[in-house]
Amino acid sequence: AQSVTQLGSHVSVSEGALVLLRCNYSSSVPPYLFWYVQYPNQGLQLLLKYTTGATLVKGINGFEAEFKKSETSFHLTKPSAHMSDAAEYFCAVRGSGTYKYIFGTGTRLKVLA
Amino acid sequence: DVKVTQSSRYLVKRTGEKVFLECVQDMDHENMFWYRQDPGLGLRLIYFSYDVKMKEKGDIPEGYSVSREKKERFSLILESASTNQTSMYLCASSLRQSIYEQYFGPGTRLTVT
Numbered sequence: 165a166q167s168v169t170q171l172g173s174h175v176s177v178s179e180g181a182l183v184l185l186r187c188n189y190s191s192s193v194p195p196y197l198f199w200y201v202q203y204p205n206q207g208l209q210l211l212l213k214y215t216t217g218a219t220l221v222k223g224i225n226g227f228e229a230e231f232k233k234s235e236t237s238f239h240l241t242k243p244s245a246h247m248s249d250a251a252e253y254f255c256a257v258r259g260s261g262t263y264k265y266i267f268g269t270g271t272r273l274k275v276l277a
Numbered sequence: 278d279v280k281v282t283q284s285s286r287y288l289v290k291r292t293g294e295k296v297f298l299e300c301v302q303d304m305d306h307e308n309m310f311w312y313r314q315d316p317g318l319g320l321r322l323i324y325f326s327y328d329v330k331m332k333e334k335g336d337i338p339e340g341y342s343v344s345r346e347k348k349e350r351f352s353l354i355l356e357s358a359s360t361n362q363t364s365m366y367l368c369a370s371s372l373r374q375s376i377y378e379q380y381f382g383p384g385t386r387l388t389v390t
Contacts, residue, residue, distance in 0.1 A: 198378055205384070206383055208320075208381040210380075215376040269318060
């Protein structure tokens with residue numbers, strides 16, 4: 165079985181500060197991991213994903229995430245926050261050989277001027 | 278670009294009405310999904326389909342049914358709408374293999390009065 169925990173339902177950062185959104189997962193099979201972003205009144209858009217290979221994954225809009233198997237984590241980071249990064253972010257896991265994606269409950273990012 | 282479209286962005290229905298939500302994808306994806314999204318609860322899977330006429334219950338199927346007569350189209354049906362089904366409904370599609378991400382439609386915000 166798979167599950168995802170996102171620590172912090174709301175995170176606030178100042179413009180230009182580091183963004184760190186936390187995601188921990190559990191999976192009984194090799195996991196594929198995803199981060200999505202949702203802007204107000206829109207669907208979800210893929211930011212990045214980890215399948216195999218390099219554990220540091222780069223995505224769109226300057227975001228990156230590192231897969232750490234020993235810590236069962238896939239935290240999302242961005243060195244310098246922009247106002248346009250204000251949105252809700254979802255971490256998701258899909259187990260190898262399964263159909264279902266399991267989503268975390270989301271983290272709403274607020275960027276302060 | 279993959280496109281997932283949903284028939285309505287906003288919908289208002291009365292209690293007891295039968296409601297149809299339509300979703301169409303244009304990338305020949307095998308898998309299609311219906312989620313509902315509520316504040317603090319993230320995305321919860323209602324139903325998914327891995328092939329034409331094939332469907333499986335998700336985590337919250339009660340009060341819903343689905344239909345997939347053609348590969349590109351996946352319909353969600355609320356047999357008798359109730360106020361607790363007021364929510365944002367998101368459709369998604371993906372290729373069959375686990376390494377692939379989902380593509381989401383813009384969502385339908387349904388209000389049942």
